[in-house]
Amino acid sequence: MEEESGSLPSKSDFSAWYNDVLWRAEIMDVRYPVKGLYVWYPFGFGLRRQTYAILRDLLDNSDHEETLFPLLIPKTEFMKEAEHIKGFEDEVYWVTHGGLSELDIPLALRPTSETSIYPMFALWVRSHADLPLKVYQIVNTFRYETKHTRPLIRLREITSFKEAHTAHATWDDAAAQVEIALSLYTRFYDDLCIPITISRRPDWDKFPGADYTMAVDALMPDGRTLQVGTVHHLGDHFSKTFEITYEDAEGQQQYVHQTCYGISERCIAATIGVHGDDKGLVLPPKVAPVQVVVIPIIMKKRADEVLAAAEVLKAELQDSGLRVKIDTRDMRPGAKYYHWEMHGVPLRVEVGPRDLDAGTVVAVTRDGEKTTVQRDEVVTAVPEILGAYAARLRTNAEEFLTSHITEAGSVEEAAEAVKTGIAVVHWCGDEACAEELEKATNGSVLGTEVRSEHITISEGPCAVCGRQGTSTVIARTY
Ligand SMILES: Nc1ncnc2c1ncn2[C@@H]1O[C@H](COS(=O)(=O)NC(=O)[C@@H](N)CS)[C@@H](O)[C@H]1O
Numbered sequence: 363m364e365e366e367s368g369s370l371p372s373k374s375d376f377s378a379w380y381n382d383v384l385w386r387a388e389i390m391d392v393r394y395p396v397k398g399l400y401v402w403y404p405f406g407f408g409l410r411r412q413t414y415a416i417l418r419d420l421l422d423n424s425d426h427e428e429t430l431f432p433l434l435i436p437k438t439e440f441m442k443e444a445e446h447i448k449g450f451e452d453e454v455y456w457v458t459h460g461g462l463s464e465l466d467i468p469l470a471l472r473p474t475s476e477t478s479i480y481p482m483f484a485l486w487v488r489s490h491a492d493l494p495l496k497v498y499q500i501v502n503t504f505r506y507e508t509k510h511t512r513p514l515i516r517l518r519e520i521t522s523f524k525e526a527h528t529a530h531a532t533w534d535d536a537a538a539q540v541e542i543a544l545s546l547y548t549r550f551y552d553d554l555c556i557p558i559t560i561s562r563r564p565d566w567d568k569f570p571g572a573d574y575t576m577a578v579d580a581l582m583p584d585g586r587t588l589q590v591g592t593v594h595h596l597g598d599h600f601s602k603t604f605e606i607t608y609e610d611a612e613g614q615q616q617y618v619h620q621t622c623y624g625i626s627e628r629c630i631a632a633t634i635g636v637h638g639d640d641k642g643l644v645l646p647p648k649v650a651p652v653q654v655v656v657i658p659i660i661m662k663k664r665a666d667e668v669l670a671a672a673e674v675l676k677a678e679l680q681d682s683g684l685r686v687k688i689d690t691r692d693m694r695p696g697a698k699y700y701h702w703e704m705h706g707v708p709l710r711v712e713v714g715p716r717d718l719d720a721g722t723v724v725a726v727t728r729d730g731e732k733t734t735v736q737r738d739e740v741v742t743a744v745p746e747i748l749g750a751y752a753a754r755l756r757t758n759a760e761e762f763l764t765s766h767i768t769e770a771g772s773v774e775e776a777a778e779a780v781k782t783g784i785a786v787v788h789w790c791g792d793e794a795c796a797e798e799l800e801k802a803t804n805g806s807v808l809g810t811e812v813r814s815e816h817i818t819i820s821e822g823p824c825a826v827c828g829r830q831g832t833s834t835v836i837a838r839t840y
């Protein structure tokens with residue numbers, strides 16, 4: 363794709379920067395003619411592949427099994443769980459015809475898959491021995507979002523919806539699974555070098571049909587939080603609706619207790635937003651589609667010699683297991699640096715005539731660290747350089763988050779803090795006080811039982827009514 367003229371807006375104008383970088387770095391083409399649906403460029407799809415490979419690994423190595431359920435859900439099943447319907451009825455797409463003939467039972471495009479999976483769980487779960495059941499799928503789901511749609515952030519077709527669904531013998535077993543899911547999500551976001559906060563959503567914000575919802579939030583550069591994952595304890599609400607029972611040791615039929623937990627491509631939006639800079643994407647090595655780009659510095663003389671040496675270097679790095687490209691285009695080195703920086707490539711390795719004579723190469727990380735490396739040590743040096751670079755990404759992101767969390771002693775202080783980040787206030791749990799807090803701060807009550815190494819939970823008088831309250835996070839949200 364052409365390097366369009368003009369330059370990327372400053373990241374301080376985050377909305378403009380985000381929209382621009384999505385096409386300049388070839389992540390998403392937003393020109394598809396259906397609102398809320400977007401097209402993955404191949405480079406962006408490479409970022410998605412690497413990101414979801416980490417998620418698959420984490421799930422597969424914590425005894426989940428990947429599966430695949432149908433996209434279409436018969437209305438008869440979809441309409442079974444009252445709370446669930448209430449929560450999704452104005453978001454679900456319906457298929458009403460097959461060709462020219464009307465369907466006798468309309469089919470929902472899954473907004474999430476409880477009502478396609480759980481009728482099958484009822485057939486799969488017979489005895490205690492079938493539990494715990496832990497499956498997941500990575501599918502597209504559809505939600506007729508009426509709020510402002512945005513690529514990767516608020517979609518009508520969620521193209522990369524990882525949804526896990528588990529069934530357990532007891533409520534406590536399901537609660538333990540909630541904790542396992544949260545630790546998996548914490549490891550996943552640590553691999554993306556993204557610091558998160560976890561909190562328990564207030565009851566009016568929990569997943570429809572859930573006992574409670576734990577949510578994972580990331581702070582975006584504009585000071586708003588993005589909900590980048592959720593874990594729901596479903597109790598036995600769905601198992602009673604869908605008759606998912608098992609025979610216990612005493613031969614009694616018992617309802618299973620369930621959880622479900624989802625991550626969408628918002629994880630990629632957070633990676634782009636949290637790490638990006640005024641030159642474009644800045645990608646953590648684990649997810650970068652291209653981890654190293656070899657740039658031959660081609661002068662008139664010795665061009666062939668340099669090119670040959672660069673090809674050998676590229677092959678060596680590739681054979682060591684890295685995702686490597688070599689840029690032999692007939693362009694100034696500076697134009698090549700611009701291109702690969704825009705694409706967030708963590709490391710470029712320059713090879714010119716002087717390097718051949720000195721037996722060295724020059725390694726430059728995406729955040730500007732320059733190292734001269736002995737040619738015969740490159741294959742061992744590169745992983746170390748990439749590791750140190752990833753650690754700097756993590757530290758920078760942590761610093762941004764900690765410097766944008768404010769312990770607020772009053773509603774006014776919270777309102778000030780929410781302009782640029784997260785406020786922590788004491789809230790009594792009463793919905794009326796929450797409404798007061800949200801109105802006064804122009805933010806949302808994210809939740810309580812906050813888990814973040816940067817937030818210490820304490821008790822204290824509710825910022826609104828003075829009754830006994832507990833630490834609660836508030837922020838403007840996507
Ligand atoms: N319209 C949307 N576009 C992009 N991501 C979304 C959208 N709606 C929700 N998400 C993301 O998907 C995650 C899971 O969605 S959810 O409704 O909270 N939970 C479920 O659907 C459960 N069934 C999890 S399996 C959310 O935490 C949010 O990060």
Ligand SMILES: [Zn+2]
Nearest residue numbers: 790795824827
């Ligand atoms: Zn109160």
